[in-house]
Amino acid sequence: MKLSPFAYTNHHHIQSSKKQELRLLIWILIVVLLVALGNLCAQIIILMENSNPKKIVSWLAIFALWPFFGGVLYFILGYSGHRRKLFKRKHLPSSSLKEITQKQELLFTDHDVFFKEHAEGSKRLARLTLKSGRAPLSRNNDIRVLTNGEEKFAALFEDLENAQDHINLEYYIFRDDDIGTQLQNLLIRKAKAGVEVRVILDGLGSHTLPASFIEKMRCASIMVSLFFPLKFPRLFGTLNYRNHRKCVVIDGKIGYLGGLNIGDEYLSRDPKLGFWRDTHLRIEGESVQTMQATFLNDWYFLTQQELQGQSFYPRLEVKEGILTQILAGGPDSQQEPMKELFFTILATAKKEIFLATPYFIPDESMTMALKSAALSGLKVILLVQGKPDHQLSYLASASYFEELLKVGVQIYRYQKGILHCKILIVDRQVSIVGSANFDIRSFQIDFELSALIYSSEIAERLNFDFHQDLQESVLIHYEEFSQRSLWLKMKESNASLLSPLL
Numbered sequence: 095m096k097l098s099p100f101a102y103t104n105h106h107h108i109q110s111s112k113k114q115e116l117r118l119l120i121w122i123l124i125v126v127l128l129v130a131l132g133n134l135c136a137q138i139i140i141l142m143e144n145s146n147p148k149k150i151v152s153w154l155a156i157f158a159l160w161p162f163f164g165g166v167l168y169f170i171l172g173y174s175g176h177r178r179k180l181f182k183r184k185h186l187p188s189s190s191l192k193e194i195t196q197k198q199e200l201l202f203t204d205h206d207v208f209f210k211e212h213a214e215g216s217k218r219l220a221r222l223t224l225k226s227g228r229a230p231l232s233r234n235n236d237i238r239v240l241t242n243g244e245e246k247f248a249a250l251f252e253d254l255e256n257a258q259d260h261i262n263l264e265y266y267i268f269r270d271d272d273i274g275t276q277l278q279n280l281l282i283r284k285a286k287a288g289v290e291v292r293v294i295l296d297g298l299g300s301h302t303l304p305a306s307f308i309e310k311m312r313c314a315s316i317m318v319s320l321f322f323p324l325k326f327p328r329l330f331g332t333l334n335y336r337n338h339r340k341c342v343v344i345d346g347k348i349g350y351l352g353g354l355n356i357g358d359e360y361l362s363r364d365p366k367l368g369f370w371r372d373t374h375l376r377i378e379g380e381s382v383q384t385m386q387a388t389f390l391n392d393w394y395f396l397t398q399q400e401l402q403g404q405s406f407y408p409r410l411e412v413k414e415g416i417l418t419q420i421l422a423g424g425p426d427s428q429q430e431p432m433k434e435l436f437f438t439i440l441a442t443a444k445k446e447i448f449l450a451t452p453y454f455i456p457d458e459s460m461t462m463a464l465k466s467a468a469l470s471g472l473k474v475i476l477l478v479q480g481k482p483d484h485q486l487s488y489l490a491s492a493s494y495f496e497e498l499l500k501v502g503v504q505i506y507r508y509q510k511g512i513l514h515c516k517i518l519i520v521d522r523q524v525s526i527v528g529s530a531n532f533d534i535r536s537f538q539i540d541f542e543l544s545a546l547i548y549s550s551e552i553a554e555r556l557n558f559d560f561h562q563d564l565q566e567s568v569l570i571h572y573e574e575f576s577q578r579s580l581w582l583k584m585k586e587s588n589a590s591l592l593s594p595l596l
Contacts, residue, residue, distance in 0.1 A: 180331065180332070180335070181425060181426035183395065184394075184395045184426040185391050185394075185395075185426070186390060186394050186400055186402070215442035216524060216548055218438070218442060219435070219438055219439055219442060219546070220419060220546075222434060222438050223421055223431065223434075223435055223546055224419070226427075226429040226430075226431040226434050226435075227421045227422065227427065227429070227431030227432075227435070229419040229420055229422075229431075230381075230384060230419065231417060231418070231419050232379065232380035232381045232417070232419075233380075233414055233415055233417050233418075234380040234381075234410060234411075234412055234414075234415050235378065235379035235380060235381045235417075235418045236377070236415055237375055237377050237378075237416050237545075237547060237549070238375070238376040238377075239375060239527075239555045239556060240352070240373065240374040240375065240376055241559055242370070242371065242372055243273075243360040243362065243370060243372065244361065245374075246350070246352070246354050246360075246372075246374040247273060247361065249350075249376050250342065250350055250376075253344050253348050253350075253376075254277075254280055254281070254284065254342075254344065255284075256344075257284055257289050257344045257345055258289065258345055259289065259290065259345045259405055260289060260292070260344075260345060260346075260406070261284060261289060261290070261291045261342070261343075261344055262292045262386065262389045262390075262393075263281075263291070263292070263294070263341070263342050264293075264294040264339050264340070264341040264342070264389055264392060265294075265295060265296070265299075265300070265339075265340055265341075265355050265356050266296045266299035266300070266336065266337060266338045266339065266355055266529075267296070267300055267355035267356065267357055268293075268299075268300045268303055268355070268356040268357075269300075269302070269303065269355075269356060269357035270302075270303055270304055271357060271358040271363075272358050272363070273356060273358050273360075273361060273363075274356050274357060274358075277356055278307065278311060281293070281311065281314075282310070282311060282314040282316065285311075285314045285315045285316045286314060290317075291311075291315075291316040291317065292316075292317045292318075292319075292393060293316060293319070294318075294319050294320075294321055294337065294389070294392055294393065294396065295308075295318065295319075295320055295321065296336055296337040296338070297320045297321055297322045297323035297324050297325075298322070298324060298333070298336055299336065299338075299355070300320075301323075301324055317397075319393065319396040319397055320396075321337040321396060321541075322335060322336070322337075334539060335425055335539065335541075336539075336540050336541070337392065337540070338529050338530075338535075338536070338540040338541060339388070339529055339541055339542060340352055340353065340354060340355060340374075340529050340543070341388065341389055341543050343382060343386045346383065346406050346408045347378060347379075347408060347410065348376070348377070348378050348382060349376075349377045349378075349381070349382035349386075350375065350377070351374070351375055351377070351385065351420075351527075351528055351543050351544070351545060352373055352374030352375050352528060352529065353372045353373055353374065353514050353515050353516050353528075353529060354372045354374050359512075360372060360514075362511065367511070367512050368481070368512065369510050369511025369512070370511055370512050370514060371508065371510065371511055371512065371513050371514060371515060372514045372515045373515035373516075373517055373527055373559065374527075375527050375545055377418070379415055380410055381418045381419070381545070383407050384419075384420035384422075385420055385543070386407065388420070388543060390402075390406065391422075392541075416547060416548075416551075417549065418545055418546065418547050418548070419545070419546040420544075420545055420546075421435060421543070421544050421545075421546060422542070422543050423435075423530065423536070423537075423541070423543075424540065424541035424542065425538070425539055425540075430537060430538055432530050432536060432537050432542055432544065433459075433460075433537035433538065435544075435546065436460065436518065436532065436537070437459060439518065439520050439524060439526065440460075440463040440464065440467060440520075441463055441466075442520075443467055443472055443521055444472075444521050445472060445473065445522075446474070446475075446521060446522070447464070447467055447472060447473070447474045447475070447518070447519075448475050448517075448518070448519040449474075449475070449477065449519075449532060450477040450478075450515050450516070450517045450518075450560060451476075451477075451517075451531050451532040452478070452479050452483070452487075452512070452514045452515075452516070452531060453479075453484070453487045453531040453532070453533045453535075454476065454478050454491040454494065454532050455487065455490050455491060455494075455531075455532075455533035455534055455535075455590075456494060456532060456533070457537070460532070460537075461494060461497070461498070464476075464498060465497070465501045465503070468498070468502040468503045469501050469502070473504075474502070474503045475503075475504045475505075475506065475564070476503055476505045476506070477505075477506045477508060477513065477560065477564065477567060478491055478505065478506070478507060478508070478513065479491075479507065479512065479513045480507030480508045480509045481508070481509065483512050483514075486589050486592065487533075487589075489585050489588075489590075490589035490590050490592070493586040493587060493589065493590035495570060495575060496572070499570060499571075499572040499576075500572060504569065505569070506564055506567035506568065506570070507568050507570060508563060508567045509566055513563070515527075516528060516529065516530055516531055516532075516544075517556055517559075517560065519556050519557055519560060521553075522550060522553045522554060522557055523548070523549075524546070524548055524553065525546075525547050525549075525552055525553045525556050526544050526545065526546055526547070527544065527545050527547070527556070528542065528543055528544025528545055529543050529544065530542040530544045
C-alpha cells in the first residue's frame with residue numbers, strides 16, 4: 095500500500111525525532127560517564143594525597159551530596175597537585191632574605207645574642223619561625239598599635255603624604271568607596287610628584303573594583319597588578335589561592351600590617367555591619383625590610399620584575415628597640431610556617447593564652463593544643479564574633495565550642511559589632527598581630543603576613559584592648575550551650591563538615 099505524502103512526512107518526522115532523542119541520550123550518557131570518571135579520579139587523588147582525615151571526609155561528603163559537581167568543585171578548590179609548579183618561581187632569584195636567615199641560624203649557637211631577658215620558650219619559638227618561615231629577628235624596631243580604622247587610616251595617610259621614594263601597597267580588599275577614592279587620589283598625587291607607586295590587589299577580594307578605577311591609577315603611572323584575577327581558564331587552577339595580606343611599605347622604612355583592608359566598612363561606615371573592631375600595626379625599623387622582601391617577591395611573581403637595591407633596603411640607624419619577626423606564610427612555603435608558629439606558641443605558653451579571631455576553624459592539632467593548655471591549668475580565653483559577617487564560618491566555629499568549654503576554655507562572643515582583629519597574646523610577653531585568622535585557610539592555603547613581637551609593653555597594650563573587648567562580649571556557659579537545639583547542632587555540624595573547604 096502506497097503511503098500518502100502526509101503520512102510519509104509524518105513518518106519521516108517521527109524517525110528524525112527518534113534520532114535526535116537517541117543523540118541526546120548518547121550525549122547525556124557521555125556527560126554522566128565523564129562526571130563519574132572525574133569524581134572517581136578526584137576521590138583516588140584525595141586518598142593518594144594522604145591529607146588530613148577531616149579534609150578527606152569533607153570531600154567525600156561533597157561527592158555524595160553533589161555527585162554531578164563534586165569532581166569539578168574539587169579540581170577548582172581542593173586539588174593541590176599543581177601547587178609546586180604554580181609557585182616554583184614565586185621567590186626572587188637574588189633575594190638576600192635567605193642569606194640573612196642563614197647567618198642568624200648560626201648566631202643561635204651563641205649565648206643570648208637576641209634574647210637577653212626572654213625565656214627559653216621564646217628562643218625556641220624564634221628559632222622555629224626563623225628556619226620554617228625565613229623570618230629574621232631584629233631589635234631595631236618601633237611599633238605602634240593602631241586600634242580600629244580611624245587610627246590606622248589617619249596614621250597611614252600621614253605617612254603616605256611624607257613618602258619620598260616609593261610606596262608599595264598590597265591588599266586583599268580595595269573598594270571604590272569614600273576611603274578607597276581618598277587613597278586613590280593620594281596615590282595619584284604622589285605618583286605625579288615622582289614617587290614610585292606599586293599596588294597589588296587580590297583578584298577575588300577586589301573583584302568588585304571597577305576597571306575604570308584601576309585604569310585611572312595606571313594612567314597616573316601607578317603600577318597595578320592583580321593577584322590571580324578571576325579569568326577563565328586559569329581560574330580552575332588558582333581560585334583557591336588568595337592573597338590575604340594587608341601590607342604597606344613606605345620608602346623601605348615604615349610598614350603597616352594587620353587586619354584592616356581598604357573600605358568604608360573598616361571605618362564603621364556600613365550601616366548593615368555597624369561598628370567594626372580591628373587592629374593594625376605601624377612598624378618603623380629593620381623588620382620593615384622583611385615586609386619589603388615579601389612585597390617584592392609577590393611583585394616578581396606577578397610581573398617578573400626583579401627589584402633590588404639600596405632604595406628598597408636603605409641603611410637604618412641602629413638603635414635598641416622591640417625584638418620582632420615578620421612571618422609571611424602561604425602555599426609557596428615548603429613548610430606550613432603560620433600553622434607551626436601558632437601551634438608552637440600555644441605549646442610553649444606557661445600561664446595564659448588570649449586569642450581574638452573572627453574565623454575560628456582549627457584543625458585537630460590546634461584544637462588539641464588549646465585543650466591541652468586548658469587542662470594543664472593555663473588560663474585560655476577565646477574571643478570570637480557574636481555578630482557574623484559570614485554565616486557559614488560563624489556556624490562552623492560554634493561546632494568546636496562544646497569540647498573546648500568542657501575542658502575549661504573561656505569563650506566570649508563579641509556583641510558591639512563585627513570583630514575582625516587577629517591577635518594572640520601569650521603570658522603577656524609574646525604576641526602575634528597580622529592578617530592570619532585561626533583557621534585552616536590562613537594556616538595552609540592563603541598568603542598571610544603577621545608580626546611576632548617579643549615585648550611585654552606591646553603585649554600589655556594589646557591585652558588592654560582585649561579586655562576592653564571582653565567588656566563588650568558575652569561569656570558562653572557550657573551548661574547552656576550544650577542544651578542548644580538539635581537543628582542548630584545539625585547546622586553547625588554541616589558547616590564544620592564543609593569547613594576545610596571554606
